[in-house]
Amino acid sequence: MENGLIVSKIRNGTVIDHIPAGRALAVLKVLGIRGSEGIRVALVMNVESKKMGRKDIVKIENREIQEKEAELITLIAPNASINIIKEYEVVGKRKLGVPEKVSGLLKCPNPSCVTNNDVEATSTFITVRKSPITLRCAYCETEIGEEEVLRQILS
Numbered sequence: 083m084e085n086g087l088i089v090s091k092i093r094n095g096t097v098i099d100h101i102p103a104g105r106a107l108a109v110l111k112v113l114g115i116r117g118s119e120g121i122r123v124a125l126v127m128n129v130e131s132k133k134m135g136r137k138d139i140v141k142i143e144n145r146e147i148q149e150k151e152a153e154l155i156t157l158i159a160p161n162a163s164i165n166i167i168k169e170y171e172v173v174g175k176r177k178l179g180v181p182e183k184v185s186g187l188l189k190c191p192n193p194s195c196v197t198n199n200d201v202e203a204t205s206t207f208i209t210v211r212k213s214p215i216t217l218r219c220a221y222c223e224t225e226i227g228e229e230e231v232l233r234q235i236l237s
Contacts, residue, residue, distance in 0.1 A: 094169065097164075101140065105138060112154045156178045157188075179212075196222070214228045
């Protein structure tokens, strides 16, 4: 295959495709994968994509993505797709998208916000714009953008 990219298929696990170029390492961080776990991971970065120009792909053997992980991945890679692989075949495909509401995953940067001062208040953000991502705190209306979202997820 001329100019082709060869990455072997995985027998069982998860393939996360359509990650914006350069964000695959952020996806691995969200999943808690550092490389010392013994999990086989294929990481492809900055490959050509007809839809995106350039993209990243992550293949993780013998691991399925949990719901909370998928929500965090959505904030890093809003148009990513998660493919579940069983016996080398795709048995489930899930297209991600920025949700209308994000609860309990991010912290409001406003120190006066009730979510920072009341242990019973869960931070909740309403999606204002999906690209580039802009979220508004449901309590104090402070807005956060993509940079702040990434900073919080990766810190």
